[in-house]
Amino acid sequence: RTHFYDEGARVWVREKEQLVPATVNSCGDGTLVVTTDYGEVRIKTAEVTREKVYAMHQSSIDGVEDMSALAELHEAAIMHNLYQRYQKDNIYTNIGSILAAVNPYKQISGLYDLEKVHQYSRHQFGELPPHIFAVANECYRCIWKRHDSQCVLISGESGAGKTESTKLLLQFLSEMSQNSAGTPASEKTTRVEQAIVQSSPIMEAFGNAKTVYNNNSSRFGKFIQLHFSECGNIQGGCVIDCILHSYGSVTPHSDHTRSSCTCCVEHFSSSYTQSSAVMLCHHL
Numbered sequence: 001r002t003h004f005y006d007e008g009a010r011v012w013v014r015e016k017e018q019l020v021p022a023t024v025n026s027c028g029d030g031t032l033v034v035t036t037d038y039g040e041v042r043i044k045t046a047e048v049t050r051e052k053v054y055a056m057h058q059s060s061i062d063g064v065e066d067m068s069a070l071a072e073l074h075e076a077a078i079m080h081n082l083y084q085r086y087q088k089d090n091i092y093t094n095i096g097s098i099l100a101a102v103n104p105y106k107q108i109s110g111l112y113d114l115e116k117v118h119q120y121s122r123h124q125f126g127e128l129p130p131h132i133f134a135v136a137n138e139c140y141r142c143i144w145k146r147h148d149s150q151c152v153l154i155s156g157e158s159g160a161g162k163t164e165s166t167k168l169l170l171q172f173l174s175e176m177s178q179n180s181a182g183t184p185a186s187e188k189t190t191r192v193e194q195a196i197v198q199s200s201p202i203m204e205a206f207g208n209a210k211t212v213y214n215n216n217s218s219r220f221g222k223f224i225q226l227h228f229s230e231c232g233n234i235q236g237g238c239v240i241d242c243i244l245h246s247y248g249s250v251t252p253h254s255d256h257t258r259s260s261c262t263c264c265v266e267h268f269s270s271s272y273t274q275s276s277a278v279m280l281c282h283h284l
């Protein structure tokens with residue numbers, strides 16, 4: 001059966017078993033011409049079946065903050081939504097209560113400043129655009145809402161931004177702790193919070209290495225446990241590293257040593273170290 005589309009309509013085109021987002025250039029005279037987001041293809045009208053070309057749903061055209069609201073749930077729609085948002089510097093997208101983050105590999109102005117911390121601390125999850133601070137805030141509030149410890153699991157491939165996300169979580173929690181009712185005015189910046197936030201570069205100095213994927217790649221997974229008092233301030237914590245690799249020394253002058261070592265580490269680390277967890281423990 002033949003389908004007709006208006007000029008400018010957004011459609012999905014199936015190419016080699018993959019769906020590709022495209023825009024209709026013209027439709028008529030026996031030919032449908034579409035420009036895919038990656039180039040141009042021509043399709044004869046006779047071949048235009050629902051299998052090969054179909055209209056894009058409005059939710060995919062506009063993009064959505066929460067992917068559970070996408071009407072089209074296939075891999076191409078998910079990737080397209082993430083990509084559209086990423087192009088507008090919206091690197092965070094919700095999938096229900098899960099947060100997907102796309103590494104921007106650049107500083108996005110104002111995204112993590114103190115004002116943002118305060119803004120997200122005053123709103124419930126879902127009220128503001130998706131953000132790592134929204135997850136951190138929900139987690140912090142849930143210690144008391146659910147009367148139980150909370151855990152954030154951060155997972156992704158090498159260079160995805162797990163370490164940076166962990167540091168942002170700690171930054172938010174540290175700020176919340178300092179502003180909690182339980183912190184005396186004389187101790188607004190306690191040594192516990194400082195120690196936790198500042199421990200990251202020290203850990204990285206010992207445990208990180210340059211790899212093909214990431215100039216500052218963690219060679220171990222981290223389990224960070226934070227203990228909160230009833231009043232909401234951090235009273236202590238610990239960082240447990242898992243699977244620290246040691247494959248001999250790497251010298252900056254030996255390219256061969258570096259690449260073989262990197263290969264070896266990547267091979268062994270891929271299945272073990274690609275996650276970190278932050279656990280927020282309900283009072284001591």
Ligand SMILES: Nc1ncnc2c1ncn2[C@@H]1O[C@H](COP(=O)(O)OP(=O)(O)OP(=O)(O)O)[C@@H](O)[C@H]1O
Pocket residue numbers: 103104105106107108156157158159160161162163164165213214216217218219273274
């Ligand atoms: N939210 C962000 N904003 C800006 N840059 C970021 C962000 N997240 C990550 N990056 C950049 O990407 C680099 C890699 O991120 P990160 O070290 O967190 O990855 P990773 O997932 O921990 O990788 P690995 O598993 O190899 O340790 C960082 O050094 C930083 O330059």
